[in-house]
Each structure stands twice: as C-alpha cells, then as structure tokens.
Amino acid sequence: MEQISGAAKAEPRRGRRGGGPGDAAAPGGPAEGAWRFPVPATEASVPLTRHAVRDRLLEQGMTGERFQELVDDLLLIVSELVSNAVTHAAELSPQVVTELSVGRSWVRVSVEDGDPYRPKALENDTGSTGGRGLLLVKSVTLQAGGVCDVERTGEGGKVIWASLPVPPEPGR
Incomplete structure (x- = not known):
C-alpha cells in the first residue's frame, strides 16, 4: 500500500497489475493498472480522493x-x-471505495458504497438547488x-462507474 498525496491510500487491486511509480507509460498511452482508494464516508474524503486519483493519473503518464x-x-x-x-x-x-482502472484506450472510475438505493439522474430542475450530480456525471461521460452505469454489489450495496476513452495520439 502506498501513500498518495498524504491523503487517501491507494491499494493496487488484487488480481491485476497494480503499477507503481517506476512503471513506464505504454508508447503513446498511459501505463495500465488498477487501484482502490478506500476512505471514510466523510466530507473531507471528497478532496482527498480527488487529489489521490489526480496524482495517480499523472503518475500513469496522463500529463x-x-x-x-x-x-x-x-x-x-x-x-x-x-460527494x-x-x-x-x-x-x-x-466507508466509500473509489477504484481507478487504466487501460491502453480507456480509463474507468467507480465509487462503491454499502447503500442499496440505486440513484437516478434527475432532470434539470431550475427550481432545485442540488440533486444534479449524477446528471452532470452522465452528461460529462x-x-x-x-x-456510465449503476450496478449492485454482491454485498447489497452499489457501485456507480464511468468509463472514458483515452484520447488518441496526435496525428492518429
């Protein structure tokens, strides 16, 4: 287990190549691997997780x-x-667990919690202050x-994930 950003700890995902600081990016693409970032379900964990994921993306060559x-x-x-x-x-x-998986042509982030409720993306409601986070995730994705999708876990909770394509090399 390694410390990332002095915050959330990244754990290489079992059964997959976890990568590390010495891993080189594939020619023209990011270095592959998967990491988990378990954090307590507190507001302070939002920026800690974001910074840990950012640091890992940069270490994988996404600069x-x-x-x-x-x-x-x-x-x-x-x-x-x-959030x-x-x-x-x-x-x-x-506890909330964020997972980051990097492939040659895609990057997937997922967030897992133990609550069985499957949220739905709300439509844009100009009278409401909030409640559009999942709509924003869906739109950006x-x-x-x-x-992106929401799935049940074997333990009765849920995992919400988004998979985005890695941009092609310039000139391809």
Whole structure:
C-alpha cells in the first residue's frame, strides 16, 4: 500500500497489475493498472480522493495537453460520485471505495458504497438547488464518448462507474 498525496491510500487491486511509480507509460498511452482508494464516508474524503486519483493519473503518464480534458472530466466525476456517496449513503456505509482502472484506450472510475438505493439522474430542475450530480456525471461521460452505469454489489450495496476513452495520439 502506498501513500498518495498524504491523503487517501491507494491499494493496487488484487488480481491485476497494480503499477507503481517506476512503471513506464505504454508508447503513446498511459501505463495500465488498477487501484482502490478506500476512505471514510466523510466530507473531507471528497478532496482527498480527488487529489489521490489526480496524482495517480499523472503518475500513469496522463500529463500534458493531450490528457488535460480527460483528467479534468475524471476528477469532476470522482468528486461528484464520492460527494454523493458521502451525502446519501454514509449512514449505511461508513466507508466509500473509489477504484481507478487504466487501460491502453480507456480509463474507468467507480465509487462503491454499502447503500442499496440505486440513484437516478434527475432532470434539470431550475427550481432545485442540488440533486444534479449524477446528471452532470452522465452528461460529462456521454460528451467524452464514454459510458456510465449503476450496478449492485454482491454485498447489497452499489457501485456507480464511468468509463472514458483515452484520447488518441496526435496525428492518429
């Protein structure tokens, strides 16, 4: 287990190559791997998780202009999903687990909690202050050419995930 950003701890996911600081990015793409970031279901965990995911993305080679929009989108998605879990699931789920998986052509983030309630993206309601986090995640994901969904876990909770494509190398 390694410390990321002095905050959330990244744990290489079992059964997959976890990567590390010495891993080189694939030619033209990010280094592959999967990591889990378990945190307490508290408001302070939202920025800690976002910073830990950002640091890991950068360590995997997602730096520079080519990856800027992807990284920004992923960090927005992580912030919204962890915030939703902390706000709505903390009573039934004292821990929230974010997972980051990096492939050659895609990046997937997921947030798992122990609450069985499956949220739905609310439509834009100008009279409401809030409640649009999942709609924002869905919109950002679709605009990036990705996919997102909500699934039940074997333990009765849920995992909300988004998978976004890695931008092609310039000139391809």
